[in-house]
Amino acid sequence: MSDQTIIASTDDDLIAAAAAERDRTVLDMVREALELDRVMLAYQPVVGSVTGQVAFHEGLIRLRDATGRIIPAGQFIEAVETNELGREIDCAALRLGLAALAGKPDLRLSINMSARSIGYARWTQTLTHGLAHAPSVGERLILEITERSAMQIPELVKAFMADLQDQGITFALDDFGAGQTSFRHLKEFYFDILKIDGNFVRNCDTDPDNQCIVNALITVGQQFDMFIVAEAVETAAEAQFLVAAGADCLQGYYYGAPQVNPAWLKGRSTGMQEAG
Template sequence: MRETSKSAAPASDITAEPYGRSAHSFGLMGATPFDVDADGTLDWGFAPDAARLLRCRPETLPHSQEGLNARLDMASRRRRNTALRSLTWDGARYRVSYQIDGLDGRRVWVEERGQRLSGQGQTASDITAIIIDIESRKLEEAKAIYHASYDPLTDLWNERRLREAVSTMHRGLQYFGRNGALVRLKLSNIPDINDSYGYDTGDHLITALAQRLSVKFPAPDLLGRIGGISFGVALADCEADEMTSRVNKLLSYLSDTPYPSPHGNLYAEVNASCVPMSAKGGVDIEALFSASRAALAVTQDMGARYVPYDADKFRNHNVKPKTQAEDVIAALNDRRVSLAYQPIVDAKSRDLHHYECLLRLKRGDGEIVSAGGFIMAAEKLGLVHLLDRRALEIASETLLRYSDIRLALNVSAATVKYLETADAYLDALRALGPATKRVTLELTETVALEDPAMASRFSVEARMLGCEFSIDDFGSGYTTFQNLMAIEADSVKIDGSFIQDLSMTPHKQTFVRMMVDLAQTFGVKTVAEMVETREDADLLKRLGVDYLQGYLFGVPSAAPAWQRHTGA
């Protein structure tokens, strides 16, 4: 129920007679509207729908705040009262989720959203609100939480959760002075089974093999599904001279006995690798899993079920990353890296102040997408500084062509902290001449945290050329203002996670107010990103934020307004 006007309308203007047909529409959406008078009286829009949603009879509907709260447990009551106390100004909104007791003995998850229409001081009055049935959503959220750690087909841990557990296991191995091993298994005949009998039969075999593994490896050994047809087993106590014997026994256990199915007995063809986890020294979990993947690739290349681990033999058989250095270079050479421009406006006047330049990548099929994943890959490959330079090159063309445009460019830590890449970037800035006065360089908190000395050097030299500096994603890391002042930031960009749903989240409002007050103390401007609603924008203005950025004011565009107006 997003407002389209700042002015408060009487509850009777929102739905007619009272509520009338609108109440039935709410009912179809699993929702019911109600009003709260100044004395706490509840007026339900359509009692039958409200009773169905709250699992009670119409005559037992609560008609006061106290009556509604009586249906809640202590924690839910406290959350609801806290949300209502946040309505300290006309037009303020709230949103709170809680469980309410139904007469059928069940507890139902609902979400309550409301807005204060009039009232004085700290007492909320004249509230119009709606209660929404979110029981199915909560069930989906519970499933999502479960699937964040568990594989939905086999109910084993997924790779992320297994990696975390292996890291914990290795610390235990070090403490007790024991050695372990990571076994990777691949069910290699699944493609043939899918072709012959269908994917359901393939899933049946995967599930049956997972059950057999679960019986074989109880705690303290660890087990997870780490790919479509791959499993990982972490052995809590396995010396190097035992690895071959234990893996061969495991392969016989998995492959020699058939698995019953509607199509008759099926056999599992399994390949394996086994990489040691030494009790001495540290372990790089990423390197450990990569080594097990490379060892399995060698095993398959040799046409074997298992090849004993040999670090020297497997060292040169690395699994290539999804994005390789050649891919980054090719994208740059083929001019498939471009910029999109998102406006940033003055919070008070809503006039355009400048644009942020965001990288875009043209894929092989011609679609232009966000370059987020590509940037992360380039960082791992040590090539992200090339993307920074390309962004500056494209932005330079714009700055030299349009004399009234101001642009903000993101600069990565890899560009700033190395002397060679930093100097190359500064030379490219220097070639802009006076246009550098229309450039803002955005550095993440990570840059200031990783190497404050190099960040300070870079900022001093760029500032001498006329650039301004902004700290991006402020509030998401651990950098103090003392670190930020080392690079003399002109502005900080408040991380979008604190801005989304700001008007309905009191603790976010408190945090943003603290950041703004601190920034003002140091004479630093503030920018709020991910502003998507008028209510959030108005509240940010009242909190003293200087500039706003988000979909409310414009999406990132490869053809911004100034190009359309000039026919470029």
């Protein structure tokens, strides 16, 4: 074995060890936050492209660490996605979302979940209890499932959606374009809303490749009679392109950052807006 091979192997081991330690730290933080109920939703508006009015809000799960810092999902969701902590995160998000819907009758809210949480007993119990406590929330609840997650167990997802349709629940296919959706499955799914992945939305006003992809994704959604939302809209130019392309709704920092205490929910004159 050459010296270069030994060095490369040592470097790989160090990187793997560092990654493992980072994941352990993240898991410990998530576990503690769940145990101490340091969980909350941050609400981001989804705005009609023609009306400019809020069509619904997305409730994004947030944790608070021991220092009081609010931790966005992007910093922990990948580490917990495949284990039970990921299922508990989905339960917490659903519980908070259902409580918000029950407390505000004019609220329409989307909540994220992994397809892996389908059949998870506590998640199912949380939904059943929430609908029994306030039956009208089902008609105002949107469940968002990522494309990548849905395509891992498509048959289970289709059965799950069919079972819940009678409750009036709406389903959104999140991050469309980022995964590997089979058009056969897309035709058979019960998704009402298609959310275009933000990687294709960014710079869509100037990037010819993104323009082509966005136009194609919108055409697919329209063909299947799906309501189309463009994510991660950050500039007026992007919004203008998306409106012209046929997006029904727009979501992103251009229209509002996620807020953990929005004035409309708490009846306060100001909301707490996340930084960055």
